Amino acid sequence: MICPLVAGEAQPVKLTTSCLVVKVNPMTSHLKIDFVSDVSCPWCVIGLRSLEQALERVGDEATADIHFQPFELNPQMPPQGQDIAEHIAQKYGSTPEQLIRNQESIRARAAALGFALNMDKRSRIYNTFDAHRLLHWAGLEGRQRDLKRALFAAYFTDGRNPSDHEVLINVAAQAGLEPVRAREVLESGLYADEVRERERFYGEQRIHAVPSVIVNDRYLIQGGQPVEVFEQALRKIAAESRQPAVEQS
Numbered sequence: 151m152i153c154p155l156v157a158g159e160a161q162p163v164k165l166t167t168s169c170l171v172v173k174v175n176p177m178t179s180h181l182k183i184d185f186v187s188d189v190s191c192p193w194c195v196i197g198l199r200s201l202e203q204a205l206e207r208v209g210d211e212a213t214a215d216i217h218f219q220p221f222e223l224n225p226q227m228p229p230q231g232q233d234i235a236e237h238i239a240q241k242y243g244s245t246p247e248q249l250i251r252n253q254e255s256i257r258a259r260a261a262a263l264g265f266a267l268n269m270d271k272r273s274r275i276y277n278t279f280d281a282h283r284l285l286h287w288a289g290l291e292g293r294q295r296d297l298k299r300a301l302f303a304a305y306f307t308d309g310r311n312p313s314d315h316e317v318l319i320n321v322a323a324q325a326g327l328e329p330v331r332a333r334e335v336l337e338s339g340l341y342a343d344e345v346r347e348r349e350r351f352y353g354e355q356r357i358h359a360v361p362s363v364i365v366n367d368r369y370l371i372q373g374g375q376p377v378e379v380f381e382q383a384l385r386k387i388a389a390e391s392r393q394p395a396v397e398q399s
Contacts, residue, residue, distance in 0.1 A: 179388035181214040186352050186362040188223045189278040189285075189301045189312050192256045192267060196374035197361035198298070199263035204380035212388035217289065218298050219352060220282035220345045221360045224275060229313060231276040259374065265302075271309025279345065281312045286341040286348075288327060296325040366391065 185201070187194035205214055224237075238244045244252070253269045260267040281301055288297040300321045304310040310317045315336045322332035335341065352362070363371040363380075365387050371380065 177392060178210055179212045179391040181212050181384070181388065181391070182366050183214050183216045184219050184364040184367075185216055186219040186221050186357050186364065187360045188221050189281045189298075190275060190305060191221075191223055191360050192260065192306060193374035194361040195265055195267065195302050195306055196256070196259050196263060197363065198302070199260070199265055200375055200377045201363060201380050203263065203377045204384055207377070207381045208384050208388065212384060214384075216295060218285055218294050220285070220348050221352065221357070221362075222278055222282070222349065223360070224277065225279070227275060227277040229277060231274040231311070231313065234273055234275055237275045260306075263377075265306070267306045268309065272306060273309070274311070276305075276311055276313040278312055279342075280315065280336055281318060282345045283339075283341045284318055284322060284332060284335060286344055287332075287335045288322070288325065291327060293325055293327050297322060297327065300325040 183201070185198065187197070201216075205212070235246060235249055238249050239246075257267045257269055285294055285297055285301070288294040301312055304317065304321045305312050310321075312318065315333070318336060319329050319332045323329040359372060361372070361374065365371070365384070369383070369387055371383055
């Protein structure tokens, strides 16, 4: 029996205790990881950096393929975007003082993971649907993780607009993608149906918060977890994936 793995924000990850433990095969496990996230989500930056560092720590115990899946925090956001302070106040009821404290906490978490999150350069929230279309194409080209990292840096470090096609084309080129083809994808509306289908699928799976990290289509880790939490979870999943199928006692 494979048991579900669920982790809430900043909570330890545990496998249920009803699994029968058997001798572990020393072979390396291969993990399929679906990383459901939005380009404009700072906790997704933290989650990805933590996940990548956890995979480095796990080392030879497991290899992983990471697939980035679309999620829009603000699908109705107009092209011109919205002021962040105004948006946060309307959506969450946060005061300016609370916003400043929360931003500093997030900035410090990101900095500890080696990512520069410049709050002073990021003043607006934007629509991210076209960025997700570009990420879908990048996945077909084998450059999805490169583009995801570049998009995070463009928005959170440099304060660039991830809904602007010229910005997206420039970022795609930085990620090693062909800019002419990137422009064709953006201007044609290509992959819109595929992105919508993926968004519907994860919505039906009750994924309503990001980042959501789904391992081997069975285990869910949610939130911008610390490296140690991801590491613990990945080691347990890798070990269980090496176990032969047995009946639960």
